[in-house]
Amino acid sequence: MKHVYGWLLLTPAAILLVGFTHYPAAATLIDSFFSTATAVRPSRFVGFGNYASLAADPVFWKVLGNNFRFALGTIPTSIALAMVMALWVNRRLPARGLVRMAYFTPTVLPMIAVANLWLYFYTPQIGLLDKIGALFGAPSHNWLGDPDTVLACTMVMVVWKEAGFFMIFYLAALQTLPPELQEAASIEGASRWYFFRRVTFPLLMPTTLFVLVNATINSFKLVDHLFIMTKGGPDNASSLLLYYIYQVAFSFFDTAYASTLTVVLLLLLAGLALAQFLLIERRVHYR
């Protein structure tokens, strides 16, 4: 009887999960071996044909490279900032609540709104960045129009958006650290920096790993800002894998190739899932 009840309770959720996660994931894989159907030519089996075009597609390699640069540029910076923020907010700081709120606020804003605001900062001449630059005599610069600066501009914005979110995980971890450690350290006369380096930082390591994996997963899903700020341009300099999938599927209507790109994204996410399992699950499974 327990079997029946168990499955009965699970069924409604299971139908939706299979329908919108497992089935589409499997269908994506199958589609990647077929050509896109057109009005004159139905879809046919092409083996690894789509993967061959993928390997030869310079845009694919570019967006993949961008994704890694985006991850490398945003994650360590946000994590370091998050740690500093948490250490500050955890102390007896005057107006602590206000400071904590300021750090966390970007987290509750939609990426689209954030992009709307930041787009304006980067506008040549009238934008805030150029205005500040002008005070120091710097020439006007088209920040989002220059392939050399556009990705970095989006990274700064994402660090601003994410650091406060990661801060709360460090804050939670800091609050579980026993105060005796601190007392012992002050009796021994350890400096603040020494205490941080040898005690706090190592004890925060599980949190850092958790944040690291989640931030990496996030970096593959954060594409909303591109719709407002750059449309992936100029010359795909700011484009990311998921945005390219969107373009291929819904602007170029090449669904088979979009599926092939999605398979790559799924493989990357699977790799991250494995990393999370090996690095973190061992720690989390105490419950």
Added chain:
Amino acid sequence: MNVSGNRILPLETGAAWLLALLWLSPLLYAFWAAFHPAELATHFRLLAPLTLQNFAKAWTYAPFPRHLLNTVILVTMILAAQFVLCTLAGYAFARFEFAGRDIAFGLVLVQLMVMPEVLIVENYRIMAHLGLVDTIIGIGLPYMASAFGIFLLRQTFKTVPRELEDAARVEGCGFLGVLWRVYVPLARPTYLAYGLVSVSYHWNNFLWPLIVTNSVTTRPLTVGLAIFGAPESGVDWAVISAGTIMAISPLLVAFLLFQRQFMQSFMRAGIK
């Protein structure tokens, strides 16, 4: 205690405040621009005249009330469905021994990584087959069975002492009665935490709603805002700021009022 650890140097206090100001400045700047005439948006003068003109313009340029209504319907619908589906599934995983349970749980967790927005190509095709393109249900359906919600509730239900369940059974509760009278009330903090995270997520979600909608009657705020704020729309920045502020203010106000709950919810939900 806390002799040296919690003491903070004046220099650090300054740095923390400066960073806080820096962090708030994009938002403060948007408020400045929204409440001043467009030509003053980029010139700071303390006594510049205030105006609500930009809000009035934004209000007429885009159907904000409709987008807001769509978002509220969407978020409420998703949350209600998530509560029901995740409660049932979480209960099954926490308290029932059934064949294939562990494999099924593993398969559920796959969705933590592969969120519906990753599978936009196939999910759009499915919605087209179901005839749900450009409907609010079509936006919400892929998110209703949330692996995250199932996982959170399973973890919470597992901590409920068996004795309480046994007592309820003696009183004559069936297995659904036990769920409703024992498990659900005890999991209230988890529901609050998950609810806040879910509402924030779907209030702000953009990519999938963009793909699956194509008319004013279904588009949520984020999609409306994107169309309105895109550079090619030619709307000036003061009006865009006003529109952006209108779109974010409900959630922002909720956050400012219930800061502690928000942060604790995100924390609880993240740490699992």
